[in-house]
Amino acid sequence: MSAEDDGGTKRSGEQDAPNPAEQVTLGLITDPDLPERVARHLADELPEHLGDEREWTVEVDVDPVTAGLHGTRDILRATRDRLQQRNWDYAITFTDLPVRANGRPVVADANVDEHVAVVSLPTLGGTQPYRRSRQVVLQLADELTGREGGADHRYGLDSGLTEVVAPIRREGEHDDDGEVDIRYTATRTRGRLRLLSGMVRTNQPWRLVFGLRNALAAAVATSAFGLSSSTIWQIGDQLGPMRQIIAAVGSVAVLVGWLIAAHGLWEKRRSDSPQDREQVLLYNTSTVLTLLIGVGVMYAGLFVVNVLIALLLVPPNLLSSTLGHPADFTRYLTLAWGFTTMGVVAGALGSSLESDAAVRQAAYGYREEQRRRERETE
Template sequence: MSGPNYTVGLISAPGYPRELIDSLKAELPELLAYFVDDTYKWNIDCLIDSLTGGTDQSEEVIKSILSIRDENKWDFTVAITDIPLLDGKKAIIAEAYEEAHIALISLPGLGAVPLTRRVRDSILQLVNEMFYTSSEEGREKAEQRLQKKDQTENKDLKTRNPKRLVGRKGFDKISPIKRELPEDTEYIDVRFKVNSYFGSAFRLLTGMVRANKPWAMFSSFKKVIMLAFTTGAYALVFPTLWMLSNEYSIWRMLLLSIISILAMVFWIISAHQLWEKKKVTTKASHIRKLYNATTFFTLFTAVCFYYMLLFTLFSFAVILFIPMGLLQSEVSPDVGYVNYFYIAWTATSIATIIGALGSALEDEEVVLSSTYGYRQRQRYEEIKRMEEEREN
């Protein structure tokens, strides 16, 4: 690797990882010059590859990156996957193979916090590790060089710990990332992972739910929202619903909300066969449970958005349809405007249950694509198709 230029190849899985890379690639050359070495001009090259999102075995990904790196003649290569990587049951955040100048980042391990800056910092740290090596001497050299930089240029990067993947704020205090130099593997020289089982599960679950983008599923609820709101709006004109909302306690209302949301979630899982079953999957038990938990919480989040939208619509409908005088005459002279809130709340819960039992989501592909198992099956099929094309 000689000459005035260094090229960093960024390989991403399709979808969200690609979006992150697109948002970062413009600023990376300048940051690499500051954080790694400013005597070289840094170039960024990007590539989408299904394998980085098709397996949860980091060594398989590392091996596949070797051929991609050679084909593109990159000096450094960083792959970014949205698949969780595990060492036993502990979450792997990132790894680097110094000799080949190859590194790998697992997005779920970074958690549900805003990812753009954390992915940026991870790329900078991994390239720095490969450039100066992960040894004590290499880390000391990297730190000494950074301390000589003008602090006004980039105070955030100048004060970085040379052994830390990302900053230590909020999320990382609850579930700290540990740096280790493994000796039991051929292709990994430095690894960043979470050493606690709880911290690993928490990071992976929240990170995978974020990667599923539950808000993107909202467009699939149009038909259900229409049915639920139409049914609930019709029920609003009858005093029975008004009286029920006046009699229910807060705890009963909360229980009704939880039941209605869970009914919708489990109906979607059942109707679209989203649950990974032990008999039909080759995944390890803890991986299967992690995928199923992610599916559940992704749908739970999406249905909560749906529930809040319905509640907003019913709140306007209640004010529009029910005069206060009529409400007082039918229920009690003591009721006030707060009862509008309770009526809308009751109508939302009942309508959600009806919507869950009586309709189908409009775009099944959006729902399926928000689950890890389905996305992996798609990528396996894509990888298989590409291999067949190469053979032919």
């Protein structure tokens, strides 16, 4: 077949040019700290998981004002404003705010018409926040884009383990202002436990070890004194395992109680309403668990260091002569336990030198620290 000249028709063998893929942008708005890390992790892997005939771009915007508002409806409005400013197609906000509605933890709220949604990270629990966040975002993307099957539980949200630990349910929300079209919630009891673990994870209790510098310095200094005191060696050697455990737990409890009392970390109710009572209980429980884990990590780390120092600096014959019987490795553990326990108790006194702001910064994540600061100002 001969080629056409100037008739505007295709030449022989010429193929149709492929249509360029539609460009779609998803914006992720986050609080600083853990939500930002989660969002940046998802930004790298979401495009391939979102895969359809369109080409997806994911952008991250760290905005404490948007993500740190006090309710999901306010966050959705602020998310919509940011979507319009940045000319995104869809926007999802990650917040550290623990959200509850009708006694149930809220995993996510979405406004389908406005193409915006908000995810409460603490409600996803204290383990695997990256994987669970990806599951929720993919589900929300189906909802916001109107993709077929968007109303179904997919991407692992309906897995057998999730159904056992803390089931996630989809609800249609019909509020007066029309901000929330779709809501994902957890169950009352199991969902609260997962929410609590997520709040503790958000606080990152392991940071407490180096955040309380004065308490750590007092604990280390007292441990060094205990290492040089033969009386401490003998006391530790005479106590049985049960008393040693009780003393260790007691020293951790003393430091935790001192931190709460000295720096006003115990939150008080503002009203007698059941909602306020439940909220205060939730925040206080997360505070106690955060401090217990943080101080426990401090105790364990100090104990390991003290065992190594004792093995290095205390000869077996010196320890045997002081105790009056042969000294094996378990005696070194007992020795280290004695001055570690004493050091942690001294750390309670050292924590008094910390400022309230320093303790809040060490004990809480960004969002909770901000909330406590605002509450104190009020």
